[in-house]
Amino acid sequence: SRSINLAVIPGDGIGQEVVAQGLKVLAAVLPQDVKLETKEYDLGAQRWHRTGETLPDAELDSLKNHDAILLGAIGDPSVPSGVLERGLLLKLRFAFDHYVNLRPSKLFPNTATPLAGRPDIDFVVVREGTEGPYTGNGGSLRTGTPAEVATEVSLNTAYGVERVVRDAYERANSRPRKKLTLVHKNNVLVYAGHLWKNIFDTVGKEYPEVTTDYLHVDAATIFFVTQPERFDVIVTDNLFGDILTDLAAAVTGGIGLAASGNINPTGAFPSMFEPVHGSAPDIAGTGKADPTATILSVALLLRHLGFEAEAARIEETVSADLAERDGATFRTTDEIGDALAVRVAS
Amino acid sequence: SRSINLAVIPGDGIGQEVVAQGLKVLAAVLPQDVKLETKEYDLGAQRWHRTGETLPDAELDSLKNHDAILLGAIGDPSVPSGVLERGLLLKLRFAFDHYVNLRPSKLFPNTATPLAGRPDIDFVVVREGTEGPYTGNGGSLRTGTPAEVATEVSLNTAYGVERVVRDAYERANSRPRKKLTLVHKNNVLVYAGHLWKNIFDTVGKEYPEVTTDYLHVDAATIFFVTQPERFDVIVTDNLFGDILTDLAAAVTGGIGLAASGNINPTGAFPSMFEPVHGSAPDIAGTGKADPTATILSVALLLRHLGFEAEAARIEETVSADLAERDGATFRTTDEIGDALAVRVAS
Numbered sequence A, B: 001s002r003s004i005n006l007a008v009i010p011g012d013g014i015g016q017e018v019v020a021q022g023l024k025v026l027a028a029v030l031p032q033d034v035k036l037e038t039k040e041y042d043l044g045a046q047r048w049h050r051t052g053e054t055l056p057d058a059e060l061d062s063l064k065n066h067d068a069i070l071l072g073a074i075g076d077p078s079v080p081s082g083v084l085e086r087g088l089l090l091k092l093r094f095a096f097d098h099y100v101n102l103r104p105s106k107l108f109p110n111t112a113t114p115l116a117g118r119p120d121i122d123f124v125v126v127r128e129g130t131e132g133p134y135t136g137n138g139g140s141l142r143t144g145t146p147a148e149v150a151t152e153v154s155l156n157t158a159y160g161v162e163r164v165v166r167d168a169y170e171r172a173n174s175r176p177r178k179k180l181t182l183v184h185k186n187n188v189l190v191y192a193g194h195l196w197k198n199i200f201d202t203v204g205k206e207y208p209e210v211t212t213d214y215l216h217v218d219a220a221t222i223f224f225v226t227q228p229e230r231f232d233v234i235v236t237d238n239l240f241g242d243i244l245t246d247l248a249a250a251v252t253g254g255i256g257l258a259a260s261g262n263i264n265p266t267g268a269f270p271s272m273f274e275p276v277h278g279s280a281p282d283i284a285g286t287g288k289a290d291p292t293a294t295i296l297s298v299a300l301l302l303r304h305l306g307f308e309a310e311a312a313r314i315e316e317t318v319s320a321d322l323a324e325r326d327g328a329t330f331r332t333t334d335e336i337g338d339a340l341a342v343r344v345a346s
């Protein structure tokens, strides 16, 4: 019989609240014969304040034993910027070699977009997750003095770029429009940019049916707001992907709906699923957090584990729920979770 | 008697066409007693194809003797990506120490914005222009092999950050709203990010009337489309500034209206003014290029040289012209230039 052994990291702020709804919907959508086991990990700001730890080795080891990880959000203003992001969230992405950071963007019916004309948006960003400017490579000399010099090194390898580019071609090839856009800044970042572009072109020869395109990251942001319907699959560097996917979330109805998966396609380590939004301490505890992004991340999680029907069921349910949502009626985090749980189960 | 000794680099594609209109309006707006001398520099793709040169030392030296530089656009698909950008455009910005890359964003009346609700947008981005990931520091090892490693190094100095942050505080302090937002990514790029944040906070003590704010670059892109009216002055790193100002141009009616100045506030070297858009080879020669961005860049140029009344005159004229533009009637590059020249002169 089938089973899911899930690690849960609620994290900080609204993370706790949205993860609870994700688990509710997960339990509701799974068939009776699937055994769901969850183990919660107490990681994040509170843990750090209590013990000074971000992600101890014992917990990192224990996390490896799960089929997947569901994460809420990490970060709190009471913790110096970077401590939890680098010591916990990015540590997990790097330790578990989550080289495909998958971020679908779809403008669901009846959701508020800031764009006039409601373009037909349905693309997915394949963001590299283990290289680029995110490697923590850099430093500071004469810190805090007028003579300070600080560096950040973007590291890019053919090994790392090729595997994520290949993954993106596979995804593009399996979609009806079969279109792949590389986003970089190869007119300025010539070393990394040329590495990306060369590999993009070379791997492309193996996918003759995929139409390709290249955009500088600055130009890409223009098309995100003027012509987002032109995109199908986008593959890009870790930092550009970070920026573009927040913008993508904004134009498709907001960060409350944007799901993501930090995927290790080899299965060597568990993949991790999380909403794109942060811990939003300003609205934590108010019931205003929209758990939909987390619930859609649960769908990505299920698809990754082979539960395609259940993943699709969640996505259809969210779509139907959004179509019926009435902007005037406020629903709490819990109420949205309940409504979706009832609906996926029925 | 007053005079302007201007260097003109039309460059590639539509650069030629828009610069011609910029010069037309400049000549029309200047009072009779101001002597305008211009010298054209043949730099860009054609020159490179002919001679292999991007910016020879003799021309770099000669450019130093001008009061300011007006540049059209640089870049052509026939030239390998990066050659002209790095060898000419960025070389000028770095050689002339253009540390303030000034990019105002204003939603003029009657212009098409992709944003529903036409928010009231009027902010200016102060983009650092001589550091960050733009220094050309980086390299590639085992290039073109499966073992390739490519790096890009972002260089940031207290010296470089402080002077641009100070410039941004001065600008914020002189504007009615007196608000300054720092944009960076200090939860990931901790070395450069903390340098920026520390200097931002320290210099801020000297400007008690300026309200300050910090945003991660990914979050900033969200506010650019959902709440752009919240911004007054933004100060940011070279690469983040590049990305944000294209997005800003897109939400304020398009890249055809976005002006910029590469400014050396010390006056040690000439400052350079250029539209934010590129050479757009696809529309070169068709008369479709909008010269307004270049004409607004001429206004920034005039302001920099102390011709405040003439700068304001151009800006008011553009605003009035846009207010009357009729989306249905197409006007060529030349026609727009003529209309604005007549109007500023009258």
Ligand SMILES: CC(C)[C@H](C(=O)O)[C@@H](O)C(=O)O
Pocket: A075, A085, A086, A089, A090, A242, A276, B187, B188, B218
């Ligand atoms: C919290 C932060 C480290 C993270 C990132 O930059 O990747 C977030 O913005 C994201 O997009 O998941």
Ligand SMILES: CC(C)[C@H](C(=O)O)[C@@H](O)C(=O)O
Pocket: A187, A188, A218, B075, B085, B086, B089, B090, B242, B276
């Ligand atoms: C052409 C390119 C090098 C340049 C930049 O990246 O600065 C352009 O995009 C700009 O914004 O002026």
